[in-house]
Each structure stands twice: as structure tokens, then as C-alpha cells.
Amino acid sequence: xxxxxxxxxxxxxxxxxxxxxxxxxxxxxxxxxxxxxxxxxxxxxxxxxxxxxxxxxxxxxxxxxxxxxxxxxxxxxxxxxxxxxxxxxxxxxxxxxxxxxxxxxxxxxxxxxxxxxxxxxxxxxxxxxxxxxxxxxxxxxxxxxxxxxxxxxxxxxxxxxxxxxxxxxxxxxxxxxxxxxxxxxxxxxxxxxxxxxxxxxxxxxxxxxxxxxxxxxxxxxxxxxxxxxxxxxxxxxxxxxxxxxxxxxxxxxxxxxxxxxxxxxxxxxxxxxxxxxxxxxxxxxxxxxxxxxxxxxxxxxxxxxxxxxxxxxxxxxxxxxxxxxxxxxxxxxxxxxxxxxxxxxxxxxxxxxxxxxxxxxxxxxxxxxxxxxxxxxxxxxxxxxxxxxxxxxxxxx
Amino acid sequence: xxxxxxxxxxxxxxxxxxxxxxxxxxxxxxxxxxxxxxxxxxxxxxxxxxxxxxxxxxxxxxxxxxxxxxxxxxxxxxxxxxxxxxxxxxxxxxxxxxxxxxxxxxxxxxxxxxxxxxxxxxxxxxxxxxxxxxxxxxxxxxxxxxxxxxxxxxxxxxxxxxxxxxxxxxxxxxxxxxxxxxxxxxxxxxxxxxxxxxxxxxxxxxxxxxxxxxxxxxxxxxxxxxxxxxxxxxxxxxxxxxxxxxxxxxxxxxxxxxxxxxxxxxxxxxxxxxxxxxxxxxxxxxxxxxxxxxxxxxxxxxxxxxxxxxxxxxxxxxxxxxxxxxxxx
Numbered sequence: 152x153x154x155x156x157x158x159x160x161x162x163x164x165x166x167x168x169x170x171x172x173x174x175x176x177x178x179x180x181x182x183x184x185x186x187x188x189x190x191x192x193x194x195x196x197x198x199x200x201x202x203x204x205x206x207x208x209x210x211x212x213x214x215x216x217x218x219x220x221x222x223x224x225x226x227x228x229x230x231x232x233x234x235x236x237x238x239x240x241x242x243x244x245x246x247x248x249x250x251x252x253x254x255x256x257x258x259x260x261x262x263x264x265x266x267x268x269x270x271x272x273x274x275x276x277x278x279x280x281x282x283x284x285x286x287x288x289x290x291x292x293x294x295x296x297x298x299x300x301x302x303x304x305x306x307x308x309x310x311x312x313x314x315x316x317x318x319x320x321x322x323x324x325x326x327x328x329x330x331x332x333x334x335x336x337x338x339x340x341x342x343x344x345x346x347x348x349x350x351x352x353x354x355x356x357x358x359x360x361x362x363x364x365x366x367x368x369x370x371x372x373x374x375x376x377x378x379x380x381x382x383x384x385x386x387x388x389x390x391x392x393x394x395x396x397x398x399x400x401x402x403x404x405x406x407x408x409x410x411x412x413x414x415x416x417x418x419x420x421x422x423x424x425x426x427x428x429x430x431x432x433x434x435x436x437x438x439x440x441x442x443x444x445x446x447x448x449x450x451x452x453x454x455x456x457x458x459x460x461x462x463x464x465x466x467x468x469x470x471x472x473x474x475x476x477x478x479x480x481x482x483x484x485x486x487x488x489x490x491x492x493x494x495x496x497x498x499x500x501x502x503x504x505x506x507x508x509x510x511x512x513x514x515x516x517x518x519x520x521x522x523x524x525x526x527x528x529x530x531x532x533x534x535x536x537x538x539x540x541x542x543x544x545x546x547x548x
Numbered sequence: 549x550x551x552x553x554x555x556x557x558x559x560x561x562x563x564x565x566x567x568x569x570x571x572x573x574x575x576x577x578x579x580x581x582x583x584x585x586x587x588x589x590x591x592x593x594x595x596x597x598x599x600x601x602x603x604x605x606x607x608x609x610x611x612x613x614x615x616x617x618x619x620x621x622x623x624x625x626x627x628x629x630x631x632x633x634x635x636x637x638x639x640x641x642x643x644x645x646x647x648x649x650x651x652x653x654x655x656x657x658x659x660x661x662x663x664x665x666x667x668x669x670x671x672x673x674x675x676x677x678x679x680x681x682x683x684x685x686x687x688x689x690x691x692x693x694x695x696x697x698x699x700x701x702x703x704x705x706x707x708x709x710x711x712x713x714x715x716x717x718x719x720x721x722x723x724x725x726x727x728x729x730x731x732x733x734x735x736x737x738x739x740x741x742x743x744x745x746x747x748x749x750x751x752x753x754x755x756x757x758x759x760x761x762x763x764x765x766x767x768x769x770x771x772x773x774x775x776x777x778x779x780x781x782x783x784x785x786x787x788x789x790x791x792x793x794x795x796x797x798x799x800x801x802x803x804x805x806x807x808x809x810x811x812x813x814x815x816x817x818x819x820x821x822x823x824x825x826x827x828x829x830x831x832x833x834x835x836x837x838x839x840x841x842x843x844x845x846x847x848x849x850x851x852x853x854x855x856x857x858x859x860x861x862x863x864x865x866x867x868x869x870x871x872x873x874x875x876x877x
Contacts, residue, residue, distance in 0.1 A: 187710050188686035209689060211853075213712035237689070238707055240853040244716075246790070261848030262818065268790060269722060291848055292818020298793045315818050322793050367815060369806050370795045371787070397814055397821030397837065439813065442806050 171196035178204035183212075190214045190221075201255055203228040211239025211260075217247045220546075223255025226279035226309065233260040241266040241296070242280075245273060251546045253277050259284075264310070266296040272540055273297055274304045276547040282312030286335050286393050290314040294336065298322055299372070304543045306330055314393060315400050316341035316363070317355075320348065322372035327537050329353060337394040338363050338403060339385075344370050347377045349537040354384045359392035360400070360407035361385035361427065366414050367399060368437070368446035376415040377534035380422065385409055386461070387426045392468070402438075404429040405468040413437040413511075415451040418533045425461025429468050430487035432458070434495055436511025448511050450492035452531035460485045460501045471515055478520070479504070488523050496525045569597045572622050575642055575663050584659055584674040584681035589620060589644050598623060599644070600746050604733045606762040606775045609860040610647065611704055612696045616656070618644040619729065621748045629740075629751045632801075634726050637664050643726055649694035656681075657690060658708045662718070662726055669724040671714035685711045696858075704857045713854050721788040732759040732800070733779070759800060762866060773870030774800055776863055780852060796827055796838075809838050810874070820849045830874035839867055 174189045174197060176182075186206060189199050195218040203224040208231055214221065223229030233242045242260035245252070245267035256279035257264045264280035267273045280294035294310030297303045298321040305328040310317030317333035318340045320326050326348035332355075333339035339355030341363040342348045348364075355361035362385055366375035385408040394401040403410060406428030411417050412435050424431035432455055437448035464483030467476050476483050484502035488495060491511050497503050507519035570588050574581055581587060589599050599620045607615065620642040621627055628636035637643075641664040646656035659681050661672045674681035675688050687710030693703045715724050734740055740752035760767040762776040778800035784791040785798045794815055797807040806812050809827030814820070814837055822840040829835040841851040843864050850856065 184684075184686040184688065187712075191685045191711055210687070210707065213710070213716070215712045215715060236847055237705055238847050238854065238857070239713075240848060244712075246712075246715075246722075261846070262820075262853075263816075268793065289819060292816060292820075296816070298816070315816070319816075321816065367813075369812055370815060371792055395819045395821050396823040397825045398817060399813070399815075442811070 171198065173198045173200050175200050175202065177202040178206045182206040183209050187212055190216070190219075193219045195219065198222055201229045201231075205230045205232050207235060208233050208242075209235050209237050211236070211241055211244060211262075213244040213246065214250060215246045218249045219247065220251040220253070221255070222251075222253055225254050226256045226277055229255040230258055231255060232258045234258070236261045241291070244268070245270045248272055249542075250274070251276065253547070255279075256281065258282070260291045262291045263293040263296045264291060264313070266293070266298070267300060269299045270297065271300055272302040272543055273300060274543050274546045275306070275308055276304070277307045279309045279311075280313075280317075281310070282314075284312070286312055286314075286337075286390055288314055288393050288395050292398075293317075293319040294333070295319070296321070297326075301325055302539050302543065303327070304539055304547070306547050309333075311335045313337065314395065315398055317358070319343065320345055322370060325537055325539060327351075327539060333358060335390055337390075337392055337400045339388070341365060341400070342375070342378055343367065344372050344375050345378070346372075346375065347534065347537050348379070350378070350380045351382045354386075356384070356387045357390050358388045359390055359394070359405045360403040360410055361388045362409045363400070363403065364409075364411045364414050364417050365399065366412065366437070366447075368441040368443040368448075373443075373446055374415070375413070376417075378414065378417045379534055379536075380409055380417070380419045383422045385422055385424050385427065385431070389426070389428060404433075404472070406430070406466055407433050408463070409433070410435070411450055411453055413446075413448050413450060414453070415447075416531060416534055417450070417452070418454045418456075420455070420457045422458045423461075424458050424463070424485065427463050427485075428466030429464065429472065430483060431460050431463040431485040431501075432497070432499075433487045434492070434497075435489040436491045438511050440512065450495060453492065453495045454498070454530045454533070455486065455496070456498040456530070458499050460499060475520060484522075486523070490519075490523070494526075494531055496530050497523065498525070498530070567591050567596070569623070570599060570620055570642070572640055575620075575622075575640055576665060578665075580670075580672060580683060580685070582683050584661070584683075587642070587661070589618065589642065589661075596620075598746070598748065600743065600748055602729065602734060602739060602743070603736065604728050604779075605736055605759045606733060606779045607728070608779055608855065609863055610855050611706065611858045612649070612694070612702070613647040613657075613706075614650055616646045616648075617728065619743070619748060620644065626748055626750045627743075629731060629749060629753065629756070631731055631753075631757055633730060635729055635731060635734075635749065637726070637729075639664050639666050643729065649692065651694060657692065657706060660709075660714065662724075669718070669726065671711050671718060671724060673708050673711065673714065675708055684708060687711075687713060698861070702858065707855070707857070709854060716790050716854060717783050717852075719790060720786075727779075727783045730759070732757040735759070763862070769866075769870055769873055773866050774798075776866055780863065784852070809836075818848070820851075822849070828871055828874070830876045831872060833868040833871040836871050839864065839871060842867060 241263040282290040292315035316338040317336035408427035463485035486503035503523035505523035622640035648656040743749035
């Protein structure tokens with residue numbers, strides 16, 4: 152008689168979600184196994200709290216549980232050091248949804264720093280990813296690397312020394328990158344093959360290139376579009392390009408501010424652009440040969456307006472740049488365009504150069520450099536602001 | 549009363565005659581058994597009833613480790629034959645794989661178990677200590693010394709994968725799946741039929757596909773190389789694998805030449821590119837990123853990212869010949 156109500160209570164208890172737990176992990180012996188086991192044993196809703204100190208890790212770490220927060224004691228205090236890494240392609244790999252990573256640092260990974268793949272609604276907040284030996288071709292490619300994801304928030308992240316892009320978001324949609332610092336990387340921030348991105352209030356300095364918006368062929372997601380780059384400081388990008396050849400960023404001339412390649416509906420406005428030796432703004436099509444009928448190599452509906460320009464074009468770092476600058480009186484104008492694409496409109500009150508190429512792949516010998524002229528009248532409509540699910544913003548407050 | 553006693557006696561007699569089989573309840577349950585012996589896959593070191601060893605035509609290279617593979621399918625059930633992809637295993641199936649080195653002082657180093665539960669596959673790595681193996685979900689590194697098939701002594705830091713790393717390779721569209729036991733990779737002319745006789749597989753059609761052996765000198769070079777790439781790369785480099793964003797797809801049946809790497813530029817290779825422009829340059833292995841990443845042991849550059857600390861010289865030679873023989877243009 153009594154068994155029935157007890158069974159009911161048991162069933163109710165089993166159905167109720169477990170209370171969120173906090174799993175504490177401190178540096179010290181066996182940090183690799185202890186931390187990895189914590190990341191495996193965490194249940195949805197749990198927090199893995201990393202104590203202050205230096206975790207000496209020997210292998211990549213990974214998290215594959217939804218709704219887990221990994222929370223350190225601050226990007227100066229909690230350091231995951233991968234100096235002794237013996238395997239894996241990145242420091243920390245996230246493959247689950249609704250994950251928050253905050254308040255710790257990742258140093259000296261052999262490959263990428265923090266990668267998230269297919270991790271929807273990921274929040275990366277107050278992190279530092281750094282290669283402590285400074286810029287080097289042997290550094291890992293990306294600092295923070297969300298890819299193939301929907302809803303991505305990168306907020307208050309610092310990346311130094313990446314041999315590709317410090318902050319790289321690829322093949323994703325609904326992206327916000329803000330309040331972050333990227334310096335001494337090949338590219339500061341890169342949005343690639345992605346839809347709907349707002350990149351704002353960041354500082355990108357002392358990279359080879361500050362902020363890149365690219366689209367590449369032969370990938371599952373192509374046709375990058377709807378990107379707003381605004382209220383950023385893109386200054387002093389003067390670190391010689393140290394990317395390993397073969398990667399697309401190796402072709403970014405040192406001293407490039409904001410560069411758009413093969414994208415649609417990209418608006419660049421209200422930024423401070425200064426001291427970029429090749430150009431403050433570079434607008435080009437995809438120059439390489441490709442075999443992909445679904446790929447569009449042109450820039451379309453690109454608008455550049457209301458940016459504050461300082462000195463630029465005084466050290467053009469592409470083949471023939473010196474002669475071109477000499478022919479133009481010593482420096483190149485702050486805005487550089489290959490002359491291809493559709494509805495490319497620059498409204499900034501500074502000179503712009505067009506190479507006048509007939510198509511993006513044309514050899515530079517076919518260039519007819521001249522001051523660029525842009526059509527008057529209305530500009531293409533700006534993409535709407537990116538709206539992320541409410542919980543993501545709450546996670547960083 | 550007497551009847552109950554008789555039943556108990558009968559059960560005891562039966563139990564002493566036939567040792568208990570594999571613990572089905574443990575496979576189907578939700579627990580994560582701390583010791584491998586709890587499953588009873590092996591009795592006195594020999595496979596239990598319905599635990600059947602199998603081989604693959606082309607295996608994954610894992611630092612020359614020898615692997616002993618076993619399939620368990622519960623009584624009353626069998627796997628369903630499918631020509632493409634994994635066999636369709638019933639709930640309650642277990643795949644058991646032990647890793648070790650010949651000549652190394654004692655038995656296997658680790659045993660990996662894949663269990664098919666009602667909610668899907670679960671991967672559990674067990675590390676041997678003495679007569680049993682313990683669950684190590686966080687993985688482990690162990691120093692291992694052995695002599696490779698070429699006669700070279702090797703000392704490596706052997707990495708037992710953690711359960712997340714198991715899934716990095718063993719996944720399709722985010723769900724954990726087996727990799728090895730496809731009809732094609734099991735089909736050596738006899739093995740599928742033997743599984744049917746043992747009651748573990750429902751049928752073995754005569755026209756079942758057959759993946760070439762990577763080291764079969766009688767098979768065409770291209771087929772051997774593409775089988776090798778399928779097994780060593782194609783689980784991640786698949787349209788629904790973890791490396792889907794790379795655009796490089798190496799499954800045996802992938803026919804898009806650019807997706808297979810031909811004059812394909814790297815996307816996120818970073819220093820993995822080695823200063824080279826394309827995954828594969830037909831006729832020019834020395835200019836092909838794919839070969840470069842197979843021929844190094846440097847973390848962050850080496851491919852596969854997991855499961856290898858040595859270069860598989862024989863595999864590199866095969867892929868070198870394959871790229872060399874590719875017609876340009």
C-alpha cells in the first residue's frame with residue numbers, strides 16, 4: 152500500500168533536473184587528467200571552476216557537455232599553459248552548445264588556442280590567448296576559433312601572437328565580436344565565410360592586417376554576407392606578415408587596416424583608421440584560381456562611410472607598391488580598391504585608389520591605377536544589428 | 549517449497565556447467581563500470597560466448613600498436629547487413645579493442661569499449677594494471693618501448709584517449725558511432741559469412757563491397773591509397789565529420805577531386821601548410837600539404853591530430869606513390 156506513493160516521489164526526483172554543481176580544479180600534479188576528467192564528468196548546468204595559478208598541460212583539453220561554464224580567476228591569474236603539449240590540434244576544444252568560457256588564459260598551444268566547432272550559443276568572455284614568445288611562424292594559427300556555429304559572442308578577449316588570425320570566426324552565423332584586443336597577430340580579427348556579424352569597439356593594432364572579412368571557395372558554407380565593422384580602432388598595424396605561406400592571410404600586405412574580400416553587404420563605419428602603411432581600407436575580389444561553381448569571388452554592396460582616417464599608404468607592402476606610391480607622389484591613398492565588384496561605395500572624405508582591374512584574377516600588369524570614383528545617390532541598405540539570444544548577454548554581465 | 553528448491557538446484561547446476569555470459573545488463577544500463585572484467589567479455593583471458601574476434605582489411609595506424617578487435621552481439625539479436633557505412637548493430641552490442649605491442653612485457657596496454665545503449669553509443673577507455681583494466685575517462689599517457697616492424701627500437705609517450713577524444717574521431721553529425729566494422733572493411737571473402745554462422749550478422753551477400761587492403765601488392769595503387777586515406781583520415785575529413793569545415797573529404801567514395809585535395813588550398817591549416825599551397829599537387833608529393841602533415845610528428849602540424857606520435861613510413865610511402873602517379877592537368 153505504501154509502496155505506490157514512494158515510487159511516485161522517486162519518479163519525480165528522477166525527472167527533476169539535478170541542481171547545478173561547481174567542480175573545483177586547482178593547478179598541480181596530474182593537472183591534465185584532473186581537469187580533463189572534470190570537463191568530462193560535468194553535467195549540463197555545472198560550472199568547472201579553475202583556481203588561480205598555472206596549469207601545466209600535456210595534451211589538448213576538450214568539452215562536449217552542453218550548458219557548462221568554465222570559469223577561471225581572471226586572465227592574468229588562471230593560466231592554462233600548453234608549453235609542454237605533446238598532442239592534439241588545439242589547446243581547448245568545445246563541441247557542445249550553450250557553453251561559457253570566461254576569465255582565464257591559454258598560453259603557447261602547439262596549434263590553435265581555443266576552438267569551438269558546431270558549438271551554438273558559445274560565449275567567450277574575458278579570456279587571454281597568447282603565444283608568449285611574440286610573433287613567430289611556429290605559433291599556432293588561431294587564438295579563439297569558433298567555427299560552424301550559430302550565435303557566437305566574443306567579448307573582452309585578448310589575443311597575441313597568432314600566426315593566422317587572433318580572433319577568427321568561420322562558417323558561422325549570428326556573430327558579435329566586441330570589446331576585444333588583438334595585437335601582434337598576422338590578422339587581428341577575421342570573419343570568414345560567415346553570415347550576420349557585428350564587429351565593434353575592438354582594438355586591433357600591431358598586426359599585419361587589422362580586421363579581415365573574407366570568403367573562400369570549396370567550403371561547406373560560402374557566400375559570406377551582412378557584416379558590420381564599426382567603432383573599432385584599427386591602428387598601427389605594422390607587424391611584418393609572419394603567416395606560413397599557403398594560407399590566405401599570408402597574402403595580406405603588412406600594414407592593412409580593414410580588408411574585405413569576396414563578400415556581400417559589408418558596411419564599415421565610424422572606425423578610427425590610422426598608421427596602416429599599406430592602406431586603411433582594402434577592398435578586393437578573390438585573386439586565386441578556383442574550381443567551384445557555387446562561389447562568387449566579387450565584393451558586392453560594400454559601403455565605407457564616416458570613418459576617421461589618419462596617415463596611411465606610406466609603406467605599401469605588396470609587389471609593385473613602391474613604384475605605385477612613387478607615381479602617386481610618395482604615398483598611396485588611405486582607401487585601396489582593386490576596381491572589381493558591384494556597388495562598392497566609399498563615402499569617406501579621403502582619396503581612394505582604384506587599380507581598375509577588369510576582374511579579380513587579372514595580373515597587375517593589366518592594372519590602370521587611377522583615383523577611384525563612386526556612384527552618387529543612395530547606398531545599399533545596412534544589415535540589421537545582430538541580435539543574440541538573451542542568455543548570452545546575461546552570461547557576461 | 550520443494551518445487552522452488554528444485555529450481556534453485558537446477559539453476560546452480562546450469563550455472564556451474566556453463567560460465568555466465570557477457571553481462572548484458574551492464575551494457576544496457578547507465579553505469580560506467582570501473583573495471584573491464586565486470587562486463588565478462590573475457591573468461592580466463594579467452595573471449596566469452598558470442599564475443600567474436602574480427603579483422604579489418606585496412607586498419608588505422610596507431611603507432612604500430614597491435615590491435616585485437618572483438619564484436620559482441622547479445623543472444624537473440626544480430627547486426628543487420630548494410631552495404632554502405634557501419635553495419636546496423638542492435639542495442640546491446642559491444643565493440644572491444646585491445647592495444648598492445650608484441651614483445652612488450654605483458655599483455656595489452658589499454659582496451660577501448662564501445663557500447664550501444666538505448667540512447668546511443670558510449671565510448672569507454674580502460675587502462676590495464678595487472679590482471680584487470682581500469683576506466684580512465686580522462687585518458688592517460690604511458691611510456692612504452694617496443695621494436696617496430698622495420699626493426700627500429702622505439703620509445704614513445706603512448707596516449708590513451710579520453711572519452712571526448714574517442715568521440716572526436718567516432719562521430720557522424722555530432723553523434724558517437726563506430727568506424728571500423730563496415731561491411732566493406734570486414735569483407736575479406738570469409739569474415740562476413742563467419743559472422744553469419746556465429747549468429748552475429750543477419751546475412752552476407754556475395755556482392756558485398758570490399759575495401760582494398762592498403763598493403764596488398766596485388767591491388768591497384770589508387771584503390772589502396774584511397775582505402776588508406778579513408779581509414780586514417782576519412783572519419784574526421786567527412787562532410788559530417790569533425791573536420792567538415794576544412795572542405796577536405798577523404799572517404800573512399802568521395803569523388804569530387806577538389807574535395808579529395810586536388811589543387812585545394814588550405815583553409816585553417818596555419819603552420820600545418822608547411823609553406824605549401826595545395827593539399828595535393830598531382831605528380832608532386834613534395835609540394836603536397838597532405839603528405840607533409842603525414843610525414844611529421846610535430847603537434848599542431850601532424851595529422852591525424854590524435855593517436856599517432858610516430859610517422860607511419862609505409863603509409864607515407866604509399867601516399868607519396870599515389871600523388872606521384874596522379875596525372876597533372
